[in-house]
Amino acid sequence: MPSPPSPVLATARQVADPHHVRAALRVTTTDATVAAALRCGAAVGLTLAASAAAGRTDLAGFAALGALASLYGRYDPYRRRAAVLAGAGGLLVVAFVLTAALTAAGAPLAVALGAVALLSGTATVLCVLVRTGPPGATIVVFAAAGGIAGPVGWHDVLERGLAGAAGAAIAWSVCMSGYLVRPSAPARLAVRRAADALRRADDVRAASDGDPAAADAVEAAYRAVAHARTVLADDLSHRRTRDTALVLTAELAVVAGPADALPARRNLRDTARATWPSAGWRxxxxxxxxxxLASGAVALVAGFGHPAWAQMGSxxxxQGTTTHHAVVRALQRGAGTALGALVAWPLLSAHLSFAATAVVVVxxxxxxxxxxxxxxxxxxLTITPMALLMTSLGGAGDPSGMALSRALDTVLGAALGVLAVVVVHPRRAGRAAG
Structure with missing residues (x-):
């Protein structure tokens, strides 16, 4: 009986599947994005405006970096969102301060890049354990990269770190402001999405019985209902949202059918403990x-301008949960960044004023x-010029060369990220295959 193929060969075959290219071109549907987008834009905009009002436009890019904490917890119930935002903001500031301190101490760039790699792994594990969802650890690496760019003194570490913390505080305030007027909004959205997902699953199942799309739709509906139940459990445990949560729980039961009692509310520590036994995060x-480590080393040896951007790409x-997801993300990030660099190039070359740059970034x-x-x-296509304009606000590097460097570093990092999926497997899987 022939032995099964090694995990490396099996994964390599999955990576080479042309279906990934088709999946990378597919546009999905989503809803309720405008409110979250406006919150993020408001957080960054207010941070840039505050920097200008304080007469410290040189710190605006670092403050806006902290404001990117607004990307986390978009649809979480407010008490969980408060903890996720605080944790994300703190992690962004710590990542920046650590690499900036290494730079100020005169550490070799290779040492700083090693710290970025460790930070990226630590942040990824934390995001998986507490289930933050997108953007995961990517923004943390962006913050760490900010600490490496340009000459940094100890006074800069303090000022820029405080600016980042102020930006994170503004992001927290903006993203939590909805609690004052609509504290049950995340639960209403979760129940509505669950009902929509169930309706789509029924339609697909009726139209294509036995089709894989029907199974995918049913699985998506199951996840939506489970998420709604988790959000309702959080709201039921709080006095201000309890009455509305009871009504929404009854509405969910009508569309999803009777179910057991809602799960107990979990804070971030409880979520991490529940996720810990699973092996995937390791x-x-x-x-x-x-x-x-590999992407930073290769980019450094190749003489690329911003090796930490390669680490961000990997x-x-x-952050993809499967081989398919990782390959699709690599294709989309590599190609999207290359095209986004073409968009960024004229914007960087125009040397926009601070006010114009702020408006474009927001x-x-x-x-x-x-x-x-x-x-x-x-x-x-928009992330790339936005990130490069934010970097230019910090006065780091030559704007005319940043676009090309961003594209090259990102493509390298994405390729090495896929390579890591191919070659790194659990030891037990390797032994079983042998």
């Missing part, structure tokens, strides 16, 4: 660290959040 963390690729941020759930590659 493998993902190892892959992210190894890919980060980290973003490995506009790109809003468009990104509307598009990213529909197609990650299309979103890179």
């Amino acid at each position: 493998l993902t963390g190892v892959r992210v660290v190894l890919a980060g 980290t973003a690729t490995l 506009g790109l941020q809003v468009v990104t959040e509307v598009v990213v759930g529909r197609h990650y590659g299309l979103a890179m």
Whole structure:
């Protein structure tokens, strides 16, 4: 009896499947993105405005970096969102301060890149354990990369770190402001999405019985209902939202059918404890660290301008939960960034004023959040110029060369992220295959 193929060969065959290219071109549907996009745009815009009002436009890019905490917890119930935003903001600031401190201390760039790789793995594990969802650890690596760019003194570490913390605080305030007027809005959205998902599953199942699309639709409906039940459990445990949660629970039971009692509310620590026994986060963390070390080393040896951006590319690729997801993300991020660099090039070469740059950054941020759930590659057309303009606000590097460097580093990182999926497997799987 022939022995089964090794995990490396089996995964390599999966990576080479041409279906990934078709999947990378597919646009999905999503809803309720405008409010989240406006919150993110408002957080970044207010941060840039505050920097200008304080007369410290040189710190605006670092403050806006902290404001990217607004990307997390978009649809979480407010008490969980408060904890996720605080944790994400703190992690962004810590990542920046750590690499900036290494730079200020005169550490070799290779040492700083090693720290970025470890940060990327740690942030990935934390995001998986507490189930933050997108964007995962990618933004943390962006923050860490900010600490490496340009000459940094100890005074800069303090000022820029405080600016990042102020930006994170503004993001927290903006994203939590809805609690004052509509505290049950996340639960209403979750129940509506569950009802819509169930309706789509019924339609697909009736139209194509036995088709794989029907199974996918049923699985999506199951996840939507489970998420709604989790959100309702959170709201039921709080006095201000309890009455509305009871009504919404009854509405969910009508469309989803009777079910057992709602699960107990879990805070972030409870979620991490529940996720801990699963082995997936360990493998993902190892892959992210190894890919980060490899991409940073190759970019450094090749003389690329921003090796940490290659690490960001590999980290973003490995936020995918499956081989298929990772390959699709790599294709979308690599191609999208290359095209996005062409968009960024004239914007960087125009040397826009601070006010004009701020307006463009906020506009790109809003468009990104509307598009990213529909197609990650299309979103890179706005993410790339937005990130480069934010970097230019910090005065780091030559704007005329940043676009090309961003494209090259990202493609390298995405490729090495896929390579990590191919070569890094659980030891038990390898032994079983042998």
